[in-house]
Amino acid sequence: MLSILKKAPWLLVAATLACTTYTGGNFPLQPAQQRRAATSADSVQLVQGPVDRTYVVVGKVHAHGRCNWFFGFTGCGDEQMQKLLREEAARLGATAIIDIRSGSFSRFEWSDVHLHGTAIAY
């Protein structure tokens, strides 16, 4: 019993660290017959600025993270959020993501971080 009490702070920290959630979504804009096969998430490029090649819009992609201010500092980082965005785009058969925008809001000890963009295929 005493050993559990001694470990209590660490258990609390571990529980709160676990309170970082990631959710994502992909929304195809193409008609069903034009949809593409999934691609690899590693091959999806994040493009800032204008695109100088021909492309077709495949859909919209979102990545959302919720972290705790005190213990969630390891979560909701740029890398993790971009990885999630790439995975969602790959499911749509995209080769790149353009018009990437971010947003966030905070309440009490919680922060919500959001990225969304337009998935395209060259």
Next chain:
Amino acid sequence: MIRGASSRAISVGAALLLSLSSAACTAVATRSYDLPIEQVDVAAREAVVRAGYPGTGLNAQRTLLFGFFIGDGGEQIRVELVPAGSRTDVKITSEKQFAGFLAQQHYANEIAAYLDQYIQENKPLWERAVSTPVAQP
């Protein structure tokens, strides 16, 4: 005497909590767009994800999380789309749940604002998605 006073204080506190929780359990926001339901549907699902709801459905509950001082999540959202001729009417209902009630907030207005944003943002994309590939200078 003291026992009676403390039990009275507890019952007053409980009644206050109950009245607080029942006062604003539900919030509703409405919108109407001159667009087909398919286009509004995509923007509505995006808006729900943008507010931190898991999945891509129109009925969802924010994941309940435990914090150091205060938890987060548990709020429920329901988005109803009703075709009305060439228009689509939208009703967004946000509900707070009993567990974690004090830390919860309504997301109906936020989702309505995101919906407005995505409707505007998606208009040119719908045309591009069905047309032939285009080059951007």
